[in-house]
Amino acid sequence: MSSQPTGGSRVSLKDVKKAFGSNVVLQGIDLEIPAGQFVSIVGKSGCGKSTLLRLMIGLDTVTSGVLDAPALKEQAARIVFQEPRLLPWASVKDNVAVGLGEGQSGQAADQQAAAILEEVGLKGREGLWPSQLSGGMRQRVALARALVSQPTLLALDEPLGALDALTRIDMQALLEGVWQDLGFTALMVTHDVGEAVALGDRVILIDHGQVVLDLAVDLPRPRKRGTPEFAALEGQILDKLFGDDPRAREAH
Amino acid sequence: MAVTASEGPFSRALPWLVPLALIILWQVSSSLGWLPPNILPAPTAVLEAAWTKLQDGSLIDNLGVSFARAMSGLIIGGAIGFSLGLLNGLSKTGEMLLDPTLQMIRNIPHLALIPLVIIWFGIGESARLFLVALGVFFPIYLNTLHGVRNVDPQLIEMGRIYGMNNRTLFLKVILPGALPSIFVGLRFALGVMWLTLIVAETIAANSGIGHMAMAAREFMQTDIVVLSIVIYAILGKLADSATRALERKFLAWNPAYAKV
Ligand SMILES: Nc1ncnc2c1ncn2[C@@H]1O[C@H](COP(=O)(O)OP(=O)(O)OP(=O)(O)O)[C@@H](O)[C@H]1O
Ligand SMILES: [Mg+2]
Numbered sequence: 001m002s003s004q005p006t007g008g009s010r011v012s013l014k015d016v017k018k019a020f021g022s023n024v025v026l027q028g029i030d031l032e033i034p035a036g037q038f039v040s041i042v043g044k045s046g047c048g049k050s051t052l053l054r055l056m057i058g059l060d061t062v063t064s065g066v067l068d069a070p071a072l073k074e075q076a077a078r079i080v081f082q083e084p085r086l087l088p089w090a091s092v093k094d095n096v097a098v099g100l101g102e103g104q105s106g107q108a109a110d111q112q113a114a115a116i117l118e119e120v121g122l123k124g125r126e127g128l129w130p131s132q133l134s135g136g137m138r139q140r141v142a143l144a145r146a147l148v149s150q151p152t153l154l155a156l157d158e159p160l161g162a163l164d165a166l167t168r169i170d171m172q173a174l175l176e177g178v179w180q181d182l183g184f185t186a187l188m189v190t191h192d193v194g195e196a197v198a199l200g201d202r203v204i205l206i207d208h209g210q211v212v213l214d215l216a217v218d219l220p221r222p223r224k225r226g227t228p229e230f231a232a233l234e235g236q237i238l239d240k241l242f243g244d245d246p247r248a249r250e251a252h
Numbered sequence: 253m254a255v256t257a258s259e260g261p262f263s264r265a266l267p268w269l270v271p272l273a274l275i276i277l278w279q280v281s282s283s284l285g286w287l288p289p290n291i292l293p294a295p296t297a298v299l300e301a302a303w304t305k306l307q308d309g310s311l312i313d314n315l316g317v318s319f320a321r322a323m324s325g326l327i328i329g330g331a332i333g334f335s336l337g338l339l340n341g342l343s344k345t346g347e348m349l350l351d352p353t354l355q356m357i358r359n360i361p362h363l364a365l366i367p368l369v370i371i372w373f374g375i376g377e378s379a380r381l382f383l384v385a386l387g388v389f390f391p392i393y394l395n396t397l398h399g400v401r402n403v404d405p406q407l408i409e410m411g412r413i414y415g416m417n418n419r420t421l422f423l424k425v426i427l428p429g430a431l432p433s434i435f436v437g438l439r440f441a442l443g444v445m446w447l448t449l450i451v452a453e454t455i456a457a458n459s460g461i462g463h464m465a466m467a468a469r470e471f472m473q474t475d476i477v478v479l480s481i482v483i484y485a486i487l488g489k490l491a492d493s494a495t496r497a498l499e500r501k502f503l504a505w506n507p508a509y510a511k512v
Pocket of ligand 1: 020023025043044045046047048049050051052
């Protein structure tokens with residue numbers, strides 16, 4: 001048995017501002033994200049990416065402006081962090097069951113957990129402790145936990161940031177596959193511009209709390225890095241990120 | 253590491269080698285008369301004493317009494333320490349209200365209270381229970397508090413995001429997270445428990461292993477005195493092994509406690 005498509009839900013922000021005390025972190029954010037889109041969000045450290053993500057899935061409230069996301073009312077928004085945040089004392093299966101929420105147990109719950117574990121390629125590992133898994137597998141468990149309740153909106157805050165380069169490539173393919181299978185709306189923050197272009201239908205660049213670039217990525221999937229089109233898009237984003245400072249670009 | 257012990261019967265026998273050699277040396281010294289029995293009786297004499305005391309039933313009786321005292325003190329002091337540790341770990345108000353006082357009292361060695369305790373309770377059972385309970389209270393309290401406070405806040409945030417209510421959050425995240433620390437407290441408490449019991453039974457008791465040793469001292473029965481010491485050692489070891497077994501069961505998820 002495998003997981004059924006869940007579909008996505010839209011998110012719209014109109015003139016959204018977020019401030020912590022006198023520190024204005026985001027302002028004038030206008031975004032229309034259609035259902036099922038994969039949105040990559042990039043920007044320098046501290047520019048407000050995580051804050052934007054937390055707003056969009058209802059972990060924080062806007063200071064002013066309007067945020068409209070049906071998934072929030074249906075409690076169908078989930079988040080995956082950079083750290084898997086698994087319960088070390090719970091098996092893979094029990095960790096995934098956390099995603100089903102209160103009072104959800106029994107056969108139906110078991111089946112849902114088994115299906116989503118198969119979807120993320122962890123069939124047969126249900127009984128292991130997190131300490132017995134590799135970093136990539138732990139993050140897959142976190143992904144399964146987020147997806148088991150069939151959310152229509154999934155936020156990912158640098159989900160692959162702690163993984164080594166080879167595992168990241170694997171996980172990017174996995175993430176793309178799962179998203180294509182299930183159809184949720186994906187909002188992914190990443191500091192890797194290549195990753196943003198490889199996965200996003202659209203790349204949003206945040207700088208000093210504002211959207212300074214909103215770029216559609218119209219390349220067929222799965223995308224090949226190193227093609228001229230891919231490189232051109234990467235270049236466009238890097239230019240905007242670092243201006244024309246060649247040394248900063250070189251370092252990236 | 254450069255030094256590796258090879259597997260197999262030899263490496264398993266290795267830890268027993270030195271104790272065995274010491275016992276043989278002790279036996280030989282006694283047999284040759286180098287060690288007079290009024291200083292230290294031979295191991296065989298201690299075994300003989302154990303046999304006699306087993307047959308007249310007094311060993312089992314005293315053992316039972318001591319064991320029951322130890323456990324009651326542990327349960328009373330441990331339960332109070334555990335509850336207060338949880339309370340103060342979970343509630344800021346509780347912590348501000350109680351913790352400074354408890355930290356202050358902690359610096360008094362509980363055995364220093366013996367004269368006062370005898371005045372309060374006489375030399376009856378309650379005096380001994382009070383001392384043991386007080387002794388085990390602090391290690392359990394401190395380590396429970398420490399464990400609860402050091403649960404990974406990211407896991408707590410995760411639990412909240414997934415809609416756990418307070419009860420579930422406590423049972424699934426906070427308590428299991430604090431458990432390794434609570435076990436550390438339990439191990440400390442067991443050490444304090446035996447120590448306190450030995451002192452309490454030696455000073456004032458008319459039953460128990462400590463009393464058996466003190467009664468034997470009056471008649472210079474060194475074999476029974478040594479027997480009592482050995483029994484305390486065995487009890488301590490058993491308590492420690494039981495805790496280890498519990499750790500292996502409840503902390504199996506933690507690579508540090510996994511069976512090697
Ligand atoms: N809960 C909070 N209270 C006060 N200030 C906050 C809070 N959360 C974020 N900030 C501030 O908002 C700004 C943006 O933080 P945010 O975490 O969104 O950045 P980021 O783009 O995700 O950075 P990074 O790439 O390093 O993760 C920072 O200046 C931070 O100090
Ligand atoms: Mg961030």
